[in-house]
Amino acid sequence: MPYTRTVLEVASNEPERVALTDGVRSITYGDLSSSSGAHKAVVDSLLGQISVEALSGITFADEIGDIPVISISLTHVLDSAELVAVLAGYRTVTSVLDPLWPIEHRVRSIVRSGAQIVVTDDESLGHALVEGSWPGVIIGLDEYRARLDRVSETEKREQPPTVRDDEEPFLLIFTSGTTDLPKGFLRTRKSWRYNVRVSERWLRAKPAELTFAPGPLAYSLTLYALVEVLGTGGSIMLQSRFDPIDAARLLVEKPVTRLVAVPAVLPALAQAAKRDDVQFTRLTDAVIGGANLSLALRTSFEEVAPDATVLSYYGAAEIGFIAWSTEGDGALLEPFDGLSLSVRDENGAELPEGELGQLFVRVGSQGDRYISTTGGALITGADGWATVNDRARLVGGKLLLEGRAGDIAVTGGHKVSLVQIERTLEGVPGCERCCVVTQPHRLLGEILVAVIEATPGQPSPEKARVNARLGELLPPQFVPHRYYLADDFPRTVGGKIRRVEVRAELEAGSYTRL
Template structure:
């Protein structure tokens, strides 16, 4: 594979001299842990369905990484080859990345919910040589699906199946984890010959697809490590922390902060393959978890479970210091309730697959900052909000968000024309935002989410925030649809809470009770059983627009 990571060379001198790019890879971090803390527990992986728990010390982690790396080499994997996986959170995921890094291969994580359409596109676009899947996960036969797709995947040489091969392919354990490949006479040469530099592409991750066809985001060790160091420093995380990751590691959140960050800090990682808030609360207590990151529904679930347990006299989660929430604004009442129930600081953040976390509040900030903002830029990140002509707008005004970051990606695979980065390395995020006088960011929506009704911009985020305040609403999204007279009108999509209903008249009365300008009230309401969403939980508004086009209003 020839990776066209064209955004790396022009930024190198500036980021190295500033100290953001340290020219260290995950290999360097793992080797340091092996020297300094070989017997320390490094990884604990919980499988919810079976109750199985697997643990690795750093010595065991390094040995298995070497074993699997040599095993991949024996399968013909070489530097710059793409190894894809569709795995839940667990030790095979972590070890597969570490093994790829040992020999310079590129890991391409794919969300377990992807099916034939997405996988065919992504595996062919990436020219993946190896695909690793579970035999089954959550009742679905991943191995059988991939076996059926193989005639459409000309680049795929090996299908490795964890937990059996009834549906074809090669047994993952027999190929990679059971043979003592690290004792092979050629092991030392294999493990040293093609170790990647910090500017080589190490991760290929596809965008979640909020706007249509996914794009392959290329990252190097320098781009991801620059972000992780700044993130950990902002949150005061270190080797003594225990980090729980129940968000998918096939998403940037789980990958960077659940897989990579613990090793870079010499800390402990605790993985959970399926979200179960009751188990998560117990895991936090049993493992002494101090930090976790997930989306708002995870926070709401954990708060409810711990609160219910407290009313029954159960222990809380006293070791949990910080819960970082990203992906959507955090409702104020939830922050207050979570703070009181969990005893943890609730931190808001915003980021992208292309950059990792870009902004987050400081632990020292007032709790209201987590409700009203998405935080301050991390070190090495600059942000600006511009108007349609590219001029920076005053504080508090909404416009297009651009950023320039040490963690900005290397480009989109095979699509450099879509990189959205100018000659001065400013990246167009595609988001609308505002920055207050203190420098705190607030995302107000995607550029395509802007609704212009009769020449007036409708503040989509404000309308959605009011909808969330209705007691019958669990999820809400507002999108525009064409109108011959006004240009656009607004439609509200809602998912009601269990046992609740919402009529159009109820919605209008709710908005009027909150004194919303009449011109901002959506002219249409659609009630759904579930929102179309990305694997990370982001609502796919383009699909909502498609629904409106398929069933136009009178």
């Protein structure tokens, strides 16, 4: 069902149903519907401030055309979520930028998106845009809200939100805010309407149920959780920055039945629950995206959420949902219905079952390309198959994901999946948080190095015991040559370990050898 139609129907039939909350402040469906016209009036007035001369200084992406782009960089996730929710009913494209991203990356993302309006509570971002002679309108959150209060009742009623056309873009997402040049891609309403149907059928998104999605809205998993919940008439509780103690308290005190999170959230929640001797007894579903979920993490979380079904899935923000698992270590994933998979070699030839290659997907939610102002590289080729350059194998009709190209190493002539080693290592006690990298070697080309994140208050794992266990579970060429201990890992905003930075820290001598 179209997102805006659902919001309007719930607002009409049950206006007091909570749409958005952070556990303290709540915004109802009635609030979203009744305030939409005021938001549109404020946006129109801000667009009216931009002169023709200033517009000529904005670089518009070909794929967006003349649709107004509004960039949002706000401290509190509820403020960002409200703007995304109300503007979705109009001919606008919104882009959420994490306030913790470096200033230069946020500025670069704004410029490359063709944004005309930036809503922020970060004065340093505003100063950087002014110093860079960016020609759009910068408005602080307080001033934005003051303008909302000045909109008349007549103006509010003049432009009600409407169900928009399938092919119209409404969200602009950036792949990265902390490394390399960020690449932007568009999500059309059709593509995420397709995804909402997947969520209804497989991921237990239901009307009137409370979903908890901790983490910044700039992360595509959290942003999609917002869309799927509002698209199905549910309620979503958001947390600006994941805090395990606060998150565990919310799961105990609030009627949360569904969790949407990245794998790194699970061990932190489990540890917080065990520390306070509590369980998440209301939770019936935990939907975990972003990576394969190890058996150790799954089991640990199931101990504190005994009635929850833990479903891990693999997908790409540029493509959509691809495959899922509810058992074991999540290594073999079941493809979602309605898509086709192909694994190919570097020349584009289809590989036989079991062979490692580049994964291609055909599904109704896939995007076309990254926007022209960020390079315009294709996501979907002329043959209709899409890829984000992940490596995988097809085994018995299931998908075995091996990571990105940089997650494959060659040591002693053997091609080795670093992700596969990590999945196995995570099942060894004391090694639940780990990262495998390579170091150059004169004879072997590269050798494998496992870096293990220390657990506060727990003894370090013994190298001999870890090595022996991996020797039982993996081929000899997959067993790391060296082991190191790290206090903590560099991570993305979504909690993924940054392998490249771990390797740099290792070379800098930041870790302790076991």
